Amino acid sequence: MSDHLTRLTSVRFQPLLPPWLLYVLAGLCLVVTLLALWRRSGGAGWRGLCFALLLLWLAGPMLAHATWADLPETLLLVVDRSGSMAVGTRAAMARHAVAQVEAEAARMPGLAVRVVPVLSGTTTPAGGEQAGAGGTRLMGAIERAAADIPPGDGGSRIAGIIAVTDGQVHDVPALPAPGRKPVFPPGNPDVPLHVLITAAGEQTDRRLRVLQAPPFGIVGQNVTLRVEVEDLGPHPAGDTTATLTLKRDGDTPIQRDVPVGQPQDITVPVTRPGPMLLALQASTLPGEVSTLNNQAIVQINGVRDRLRVLLVSGAPNQGERVWRRLLKADPSVDLVHFTILRPPDKDDTTPLNELALIAFPVRELFQEKIGQFDLIILDGFENRGILPMSYLRNIADFVRAGGGLLLTAGPEFIGPGTLQDTPLGDILPARVPEEGGLVEQRYQPMPTALGSRHPVTEGLPQTPPPAGTAAGNAGWGPWYRALVADPSQLSAGAQVLMTGPQQSPLLVLNRVDQGRVALLLSDQIWLWSRGEGGGGPQAELLRRLAHWLMKEPELEEEQLTAGISDGRLTATRRSVSAAAAMQVTVIAPDGSRHPLDLAAARPGPGEPVAAGVASAGIDATAPGIWEVTDGHNRAFAAARPADPLEIADLRATATALGPFAAATGGSTHWLGGDPGRPDVPELQLVGPHQRAYGAGLQAVGGRDWIGLRQHGAHVVTGEQADRLLAGWAVLPLALLLLLLAWRREGRG
Known part of the structure; x- marks a missing residue:
């Protein structure tokens, strides 16, 4: 590997005639000469020599003088800096090993060293390869770096590849057929790959794998996870069980012993809606290289199976169609809807089988199965003895136990004997007086200061601008009837989100023990669905109200x-x-x-x-x-780890790269246990087809050695050619040979 100039003299031909014509003439001359020899004609030999001299002259023999310069050959020094190299002292050992290789290569004339880093992240300008979510792509980095090194006239300019890594490489090519050597990098035959592994030998690691985890779970039911604890590498016999610890959202950990190497099913209850994080951790294996992959995190979103809603309309009205359309459009809602067509105190001769399709199952709904509902909506419900006090008390107890109640009130809500005077009155957030409790006038519903921040009413479409501000949004359409509640009689903790006439409470929410209550003091929200005065967000407001009452996490105030x-x-x-x-x-x-x-x-x-x-x-x-x-x-x-594949196996191992390195004619070496003094093999120059590695006794000082191939790549710097046969000399000589042939023939 030197850069001096080399001179080479060679003979080449530059024919004076087209080659095909030259071949024809040569054939004719040969036939004539052989025929003369067969007839024993005198001078046949001299005539053949003349033909040969003329044909040689026509072939244009040249004496060529070429000079070339040897090209420097390149050592690709690939340095693994991916996530697994951060384990233990691997990174420090790699730094010292790279420094030793660079120092030794610097003493070899004509050898250039190119460092190729393999990083976790984006591709670097120096040729580094992204590890990222796909693991360590070391072989891809080598291919890209080799593509920037064009071959010379003598072959490849890559003397060899030295990879300093922990052996965890995820893009190793498949081995060729037995007896064949892989061409790697592509277009560079006979390039040995040597692997320096940052450890003293094969390591042991335990990992926890989540084989199956459902992304969703039904609240109140169980989900099943399938996990497996695996021990990789050499480890003591008899380690057949491991302790698996499960921790859910900071709760008390649960432990169980599981067999190693066998999938296990773990049952976990889903107790609430929303995301639930499960942390699983396997016990430490003695001697393992790291516990980073002994743990795993699973997120399961708790969802309700189907929300069960009971809607009772006190009488046919314009709003019940709005409620029904909204709730029936939600596939997660099971709706049970009853409309009171005739109160019990109305007596006429209409047959009962013509009043309704089915009888109103009061006892079944409000005593036997009331606990199966998530939300009860009383829409314009007037208490005229339809529900006994015991059943109304059941509704109040249902709310206190964690249920939701939404009540839309109209004129039926005021006067003696209304719902305010029943056990339901104890849980309602507002009270409407009999005198002056009903107002019929045009007004615009307005959000309160609290309503502008509350998840139920914050950011609703067409929200009116605050009073006294100029804005292009005209706000919500008007309503024409409302109940005026006494602000001094609001329940403790009541939240007023919207106001009506004279800024009286219009939408009031409250928590009652474990449950929730919403009171809408108007029965005209349906006007928004008709587009009255521009309409309003009736569907979105009712949807949010229903979901807040059913304790959806995204609508919590805090x-x-x-x-x-x-x-x-x-x-x-x-x-x-x-x-x-x-x-x-x-x-x-x-x-x-x-x-x-x-x-x-x-x-x-x-x-x-x-x-x-x-x-x-x-x-x-x-x-x-x-x-x-x-x-x-x-x-x-x-x-979570940025690259799950990178930590899936944290052992330093030769199992991935070792066979491929051997197939290229390279070798695999362990750097030992001292990160400050790694056992780096000696570098030697070898010729084509020579062995590219050796054990310690074959090298000076007893060190192992690795070979860098001398391919002899060069570039031609100059060329000169001179004719060997001049025409002025060939023609007299040809005439002399013909004269000798004539004289010999004349004597015969």
């Missing part, structure tokens, strides 16, 4: 959420109160606690300030489940 992205946890607290700043506690997977001060969220350009929203971030690189709590609410987030 929300605490957490998420992890790019190694950073973001905690966000949403509150209906105007105060945004507060402090939460972040609990890491190892149990350490970190206080975090939340600040008011900054809106984007042109966006309104979101009152009651505060957030902050903190570094969260440790894998596992992180918990955020404000003392009342808790939120969880999972920190």
Whole structure:
């Protein structure tokens, strides 16, 4: 491998005639000469020599003088810097090994070293290859680096490839047929691949694999996970069981012993709607290289099977069609709807079988099966002895036990003996007086300050602008009838989200023990569906009301959420109160606690300030489940590895690259256990088809050695050609030979 100039002299031909014509003449001369020899003609030999001399001259023999320069050959030094190389002392050992190889290669003339890093992330300008979600793509990085090195006139310019890695490579090509050597990199035959593994020998690792995990689960039912604990590499015999720990959303961990190498089914109950994080961890295997892949995180979203809603309309009205269309359009809702066509006190001669298709099953609905419903809607329901007091008390108990009640009220809600005077009155959030309780006038429903922040009414389409501000949005369409509740008689904790005439409460929500109640003090929301005065968001408002009553997590007033992205946890607290700043506690997977001060969220350009929203971030690189709590609410987030394939097997091993390296004529070497002094083999230059590696006794000093192939690549720098036979010399000589042939023939 030198860069000096080399001179070579050779003979080449530059015919004076087309080759085909030259071949024809040669054939004719041969026939004539052979015929003369067969007839024993005198001078046949001299005549043949003349023909040969003329044909040689016509072939144009040239004496060529060429000079070329040897091209430097390249050593590709591939350095694995993917995620698995961060385990233990591998990265430090790799740095020292690379430094030794570069120092030794620098002493070899004509050898250039090109370092090719293989990173986890985006492709680097130096030729690094993305590991990312696809694992370590080391062979792809070699191919790209080799494509930038054009071959020389003598063949490949790549003397060899040395890969410093832990052996966890996920794009190793398939081996060729037995007896055949792979051409790798493509277009560069006979390039040996040598692998330097950053360990003293094959390592042991235990990993936990989630074979099957459903993304969704029905609330109140169980889901089944299938997992498997595997032990990889050499490990002591008899390790047949492992302890599997399951922790759900920060609850008390559950442990069980499972056999190693056998899939196991784990049953987990789904207790609430929304995301549920499960952390699974396998016990440590003695001597394993890392416990990073002993754990796994599974997220299961709890969903309700079907929401069971009971809708009772006190009389046929314009609004019941709105309710029915809304609830029937939701595939997750089972609707039971009854309309009271005739109250019990009305006596006429109409046969009962002509009043309704089925009888109103009062006892079955309000005593035997009331606990099977999630929400009860009383739409314009007038109490005229239809439901006995015991059944109304059952509805109140149903709410206190965790159910939802939505009541839309009209004129039937005021006066003596109405629902306000029954056991239901104890759970209703507002009371309407008999005198002056009904107002019939045109008015526009308006959100309150609380309503502008409450998830039920925040951001509804066509929301009216605040009073005193100029805006192009005219707001919601008008209603013409409302009940006026006494603001001083609101229940404790009642939330007024909308106001009606004279700013009286129009939509009031409240929590009652474990359940929830919503009271709409007007029976004219159906006007929005008809487009009265531009209409309004009737469908969206009723949908949100129903889902808030059924405790959907995204409609909670006080929300605490957490998420992890790019190694950073973001905690966000949403509150209906105007105060945004507060402090939460972040609990890491190892149990350490970190206080975090939340600040008011900054809106984007042109966006309104979101009152009651505060957030902050903190570094969260440790894998596992992180918990955020404000003392009342808790939120969880999972920190997962950026590249699951990269940590699936954390052993340093020769099983992946070893066979392929041997097929190329290369070798595999272990760097030992001292990261500061790795056992790097000696570099030697070998010729084509020579052995490219050797054991310690075959090298000076007893070190193992690896060979770099000398291909002799070069580039021609100059060329000169001179004619060997000049015409002025050939013609006299040819005449002399013909003269000798004539004289010999004359004597015969």
